[in-house]
Amino acid sequence: MKLATRPLLTQSVTTAVLFATGDVMCQQGVERKGLDKQDLSRTGRMALYGGAVFGPGATLWYKFLQRRIVLKSENATIAARVLVDQSVFASTNLFLFLSSMAVMEGSDPKEKLNNSYWNALQKNWMVWPAVQAINFKLVPLEHRVLVVNIVSLGWNCYLSYINSQKK
Numbered sequence: 130m131k132l133a134t135r136p137l138l139t140q141s142v143t144t145a146v147l148f149a150t151g152d153v154m155c156q157q158g159v160e161r162k163g164l165d166k167q168d169l170s171r172t173g174r175m176a177l178y179g180g181a182v183f184g185p186g187a188t189l190w191y192k193f194l195q196r197r198i199v200l201k202s203e204n205a206t207i208a209a210r211v212l213v214d215q216s217v218f219a220s221t222n223l224f225l226f227l228s229s230m231a232v233m234e235g236s237d238p239k240e241k242l243n244n245s246y247w248n249a250l251q252k253n254w255m256v257w258p259a260v261q262a263i264n265f266k267l268v269p270l271e272h273r274v275l276v277v278n279i280v281s282l283g284w285n286c287y288l289s290y291i292n293s294q295k296k
Contacts, residue, residue, distance in 0.1 A: 140274045141184035147278040148179025151285025159290055174233045175289060182225060184274065190218050191273045194265075207265045211258050219253050230292045245291050256284065 152175040156162045198213060200206045223246060231241040264276050 136271060137185055137188050140188040141180045143275065144184030144187070144278055145176040145180025147282060148183065148285050149173075149176035151175065151282050152289040154282065155286040155289040155293075159286060160293075171289070171293065174230060175285065177233075178226060178229055179285075182229065183222065186222065187218075187274045187277060190214075191270060195270050203266075207262055210265045211261045214261050215254060215258055219257060220250060223250055223253060226288060227292065241292075245294075249288070249291055252287065253284075256280075 149172050152172045153167070156167055156171070157164070162168070194210045194214065198206060198210050200209055224242065227241045227245055227249070228238040231238040260277070260280050264273050268276050
C-alpha cells in the first residue's frame with residue numbers, strides 16, 4: 130500500500146486531486162458554468178495548492194500534533210489538538226491559500242485577504258472543530274488527511290467560490 134510506504138507523496142497526490150475536484154464541483158454545481166466554460170487554470174491552481182502546500186503540510190502537521198500534544202486524559206488531548214489545529218494550522222492555511230491564489234491569479238493578496246479572510250475563517254470554525262474532534266478521536270493518524278480531504282470536497286468548493294468572487 131502506497132500510503133504506508135510513501136505517505137507524503139500519496140497524501141499530496143490525493144489532496145491535489147480532491148482540491149481540483151472541489152473546484153470542479155464549485156464551477157459546475159454552484160456556479161453552473163457548463164463544461165465548455167470550466168476555468169481549467171483555476172482548477173489547476175487549486176490542484177497545485179492542494180498537492181504542493183496543503184497535502185504535505187497537513188500530513189506533517191497531524192504527525193506533529195500526534196507526537197507533541199499528549200495530555201493526561203484522551204479527551205483533554207483531543208480538545209487541545211483541536212484548539213491548536215484551529216488556532217494555528219487553520220488560520221495559517223487559510224492565509225496561505227488566499228494569498229497564494231491571489232499571487233497565482235495576478236491580483237493583490239492584501240485585497241484578497243481583506244475581502245475574504247475573516248469571513249472564511251469564521252465559516253471554518255463552524256465546520257472544522259467538530260470534524261477534527263471526530264477525526265482525532267476515531268481515525269488512525271495515517272488516515273486523517275484522507276478524512277479531511279473527503280470533508281474538504283465541500284469545503285474546497287466553498288473556498289473556490291469565495292476565492293473567485295470579485296469584490
